[in-house]
Amino acid sequence: MSADNTRLGIWLMVATTFVFAMQDGISRHLAGEYNVLMVVMIRYWFFAAxxxxxxxxxxxxxxAAAATEQPLVQAFRGVLLATEICVMILAFVLLGLIESHAVFTSYPLLIAALSGPVLGERVGWRRWAAIAVGFVGVLIILQPGMRVFQIEALIPLAAAFMFALYGLLTRYVARKDSAATSFFWTGTTGAVVMTAVGLWFWEPMSAPDWGWMALLCVTGAGGHFLLIKTYELAEASAVQPFAYLQLVFASALGLLVFGETLETNVVIGAGLVVSAGLFTLWRQRQKELRD
Incomplete structure (x- = not known):
């Protein structure tokens, strides 16, 4: 990979995180007015198209896109991602963008922790130490025992767990299937399952909100397109650290648009989670270079 490609890939990743943060803000607005399942269903119709x-x-x-030797795993991946999106949007409504994203940034640590039992990969003591530090950060964000613990605070953690499992299964199916095949199954199976569930929760939507819905669909497809281009240009290890900028962009949106507050414990906890995640990515990069 050339230096120019890597530089452009980094900028595309920054753009990707910005687009996804805008998508999260729109999702929070729409899910605050309408049923989450209906909002995600309409979004998936556009995504499948x-x-x-x-x-x-x-x-x-x-x-060619649909051809796979592992249809059950591919279908489960698609359903898992659709479920994770519903859970995460519910977290946006109940907790706000800032706290939800602060907890959700633990998903790379969960991927590292689960890579052993799911993929049979070896996780060394340094990465286990980073995982432990990251989860101390999550506890600081959630503050169990320091205040009246909200069960809602576990919702973005559940979403992070589901997204981590989705990421591991994506790596698992990649041993036999192309990225195009996985992308096809992700969109189509998600659309099928969300339609089967979401139609039962249909609500009339106002004209302005249909405009927001259209923008949500465009940002969703646009974000995935940018992400595909990012990985075509640069190695994942070079651009992945910049994915944490989604936390920054989403937090700014929460502060400026939704009037959320930035609590000290969330800043400290998120700092630990991000630092641990970056160290884990660095250790993974070192392992790949040795292999």
Whole structure:
């Protein structure tokens, strides 16, 4: 990879995190007014149309994109991601963008912790130490025992766990399937399951909110497109640390648009989580270079 490609890949990752943060803000607004399942269902309709359009343009078309030897795992991945999105948007409504994202940033640590039992990878003591530090950060954010503990605070942690498992399963299926195949299954199975559930919760939507809904769909597809381009240009290890900027952008949105407050414990805890995550990424990079 050239230095120019890596530099452009980093800028694309920054743009990706900004777009996804805007998507989260719009999701919070719409889910505050309408049922979460309906909002995610409509978003998935557009997402499925997007992945099908991408598949049609590639060699082999839809048949090639859908071809897999592991359909059950691929389908489970798609359902898992759709469920995680619903849970995370619920967290935005109940807890706000700042605290939800501060907890959710623990997902790379969960991936590291689960990579052993799920993928059979070896996790050394340094990464286990980083995982422990990261979860101290999560506890600082949640403050169990320091105040009346809100059960809602566990919702973004559950979303982080689901997203970590989704990420590990994505690495698992990548041993046999292409990224295009995984992308196709993610969009289509998610759309099927969300339609089966979401139609039961249909509500009339105002004209301005249909505009926000359209923007949510565009930012969702646009964010995934930017992410694909990012990984085409640069190695994941070079750009992944910049994914943490989504926490910064989402926090700014929470402060400026939704009137949220930035608590000291959240800043300290998020700092520990991000630092531990960056160390884990660095150790993974060192391991890949040795191998």
């Amino acid at each position: 997007f992945v099908i359009a991408v598949a049609v343009r590639k060699a082999g078309g839809l048949r």
